[in-house]
Amino acid sequence: MKIIIISRPDFFPGEGNAINRLFQDGMVNLHLRKPECSREDLCELIKSIDPDYHSRLSLHQHHDLAAEFGIKGLHFPEKQREATGEEIWRDLVAKGYRLSTSIHDLAELERLSDAFSYTFFGPVFDSISKAGYKGVLDEDFVLAKNRNAPKVIALGGINASNIQKIQGMNFDGAALLGAVWQENQSLKSIESIKSIDPIDSFNLGTGGLSPRQLIGAELRQQFPAAIETSPEQFIAKGQSPKKSIAGGFSRRITRDGRLQFVSNENGEISHVQSILLALEAGCKWIQLRVKGRPEDEVLELAEKAKFLCDSFDAKLIINDFPHVAKSVNAYGLHLGLDDMPLREARKIVGEEMILGGTANTLQHVIQRIEEGADYVGLGPYRFTTTKQNLSPILGLEGYQRILHELSLRKCYIPIIAIGGIRQEDIAGLKAAGLYGVAMSSALINSENTKKTIQNIQQILC
Numbered sequence: 001m002k003i004i005i006i007s008r009p010d011f012f013p014g015e016g017n018a019i020n021r022l023f024q025d026g027m028v029n030l031h032l033r034k035p036e037c038s039r040e041d042l043c044e045l046i047k048s049i050d051p052d053y054h055s056r057l058s059l060h061q062h063h064d065l066a067a068e069f070g071i072k073g074l075h076f077p078e079k080q081r082e083a084t085g086e087e088i089w090r091d092l093v094a095k096g097y098r099l100s101t102s103i104h105d106l107a108e109l110e111r112l113s114d115a116f117s118y119t120f121f122g123p124v125f126d127s128i129s130k131a132g133y134k135g136v137l138d139e140d141f142v143l144a145k146n147r148n149a150p151k152v153i154a155l156g157g158i159n160a161s162n163i164q165k166i167q168g169m170n171f172d173g174a175a176l177l178g179a180v181w182q183e184n185q186s187l188k189s190i191e192s193i194k195s196i197d198p199i200d201s202f203n204l205g206t207g208g209l210s211p212r213q214l215i216g217a218e219l220r221q222q223f224p225a226a227i228e229t230s231p232e233q234f235i236a237k238g239q240s241p242k243k244s245i246a247g248g249f250s251r252r253i254t255r256d257g258r259l260q261f262v263s264n265e266n267g268e269i270s271h272v273q274s275i276l277l278a279l280e281a282g283c284k285w286i287q288l289r290v291k292g293r294p295e296d297e298v299l300e301l302a303e304k305a306k307f308l309c310d311s312f313d314a315k316l317i318i319n320d321f322p323h324v325a326k327s328v329n330a331y332g333l334h335l336g337l338d339d340m341p342l343r344e345a346r347k348i349v350g351e352e353m354i355l356g357g358t359a360n361t362l363q364h365v366i367q368r369i370e371e372g373a374d375y376v377g378l379g380p381y382r383f384t385t386t387k388q389n390l391s392p393i394l395g396l397e398g399y400q401r402i403l404h405e406l407s408l409r410k411c412y413i414p415i416i417a418i419g420g421i422r423q424e425d426i427a428g429l430k431a432a433g434l435y436g437v438a439m440s441s442a443l444i445n446s447e448n449t450k451k452t453i454q455n456i457q458q459i460l461c
Helices: 015-024 039-047 051-056 065-069 078-083 086-094 106-111 163-168 190-194 211-222 271-280 295-311 322-327 342-349 362-371 395-408 423-432 449-460
Strands: 002-006 029-032 057-059 073-076 098-103 116-121 151-155 173-176 259-262 285-288 315-319 332-335 354-359 375-378 415-417 436-439
Touching: 002 151, 015 029, 015 039, 015 051, 029 039, 029 051, 029 073, 039 065, 051 057, 057 065, 073 078, 078 098, 086 098, 098 106, 106 116, 163 173, 259 271, 259 449, 271 285, 271 295, 271 449, 285 295, 295 315, 295 322, 315 322, 322 332, 322 342, 332 342, 342 354, 342 362, 354 362, 362 375, 362 395, 395 423, 423 436, 423 449, 436 449
Parallel strands: 002 029, 002 173, 029 057, 057 073, 073 098, 098 116, 116 151, 151 173, 259 285, 259 436, 285 315, 315 332, 332 354, 354 375, 375 415, 415 436
Antiparallel strands: none
């Protein structure tokens, strides 16, 4: 569940330092909302915020400052949204901006453009920061999911005592204001924010620290400049999926799954480090593939991987371990030909989780379709050192032949090319009809991983 913090509407001494402290202690996103403020005053506040955090700010006013400071978030209040239009929003999204807006009537949700990543809705409960601003929802309210609508972030009166209700109401996240900032305009102790994470209250025999805190501490020690923990991490494993549609669940491979990173470990880098490298470079679909280790060790790695993926708004797929995938509430599970049958795994992970399977032949692909797979990893394309007991090499002609046979049989499923794929192979694979590619060493061993991933994503679009 995504947690967003909104600034106080007025300025106060030391606000920049207070914001920096929030980021240092785990805040992921901050909305700078200063109604009626001057451009100069807002500019001075942004200058007092560490530039490392600028990309995680969202501006409610003076959007022109975004380009000047490298700010990626732009919020359009209702009136401003109505005064602009689709062409402007699409242009901003194309330039890499993250758009959000606000609504006060859920009926507006169906009319919102999908250019917006999320929308605030409220007040859900009686406002903390605005006296007399009453909540509009009943206690038993549950938000109906619309897969075409932006995510909905609950706003108004949310604090440590009621935040779990937000999850039960099916909201995608919560926005905090009054629960963070005191009336005397100073920042509350960061402990007041951490207390919003329900799992932190359980002593699990680890000195009072929750898994989230332990993992965050370990990752911060390894990558102090790269890891930003968020209060929402590890809230209630097994929460309701966000893929529901009328009549059931839509288990699907999304567009960001066209480029999949498969974790790798060697003498120089660990699985977790390789995942972090891929995430920092912009990869949004991560597969944790650990072989030859007991399940408890894989679970520990999976918790760290889930933590990282959530921090970067990426999807985590677990290879080979269905119970681990279920435990960490992964987005998906991938199984090899020699692993547990897909139907048996489906009984463990449930109908919500996306399920992928490896294939090497036409018969394997058809088998995976019959088993109910959501996508197929077909390969290997060429020889690769990252996988033992390698199946026969397919090459481009092998893919073309299998895809042709599938089309004759009217068998359609997203197919991901795997095994020794390099950047120069991708255009040909796409032309052959492949949905996407899964890569490992070719990404983390490239001279500029970020540029490589950006180039590949552009080819696959």
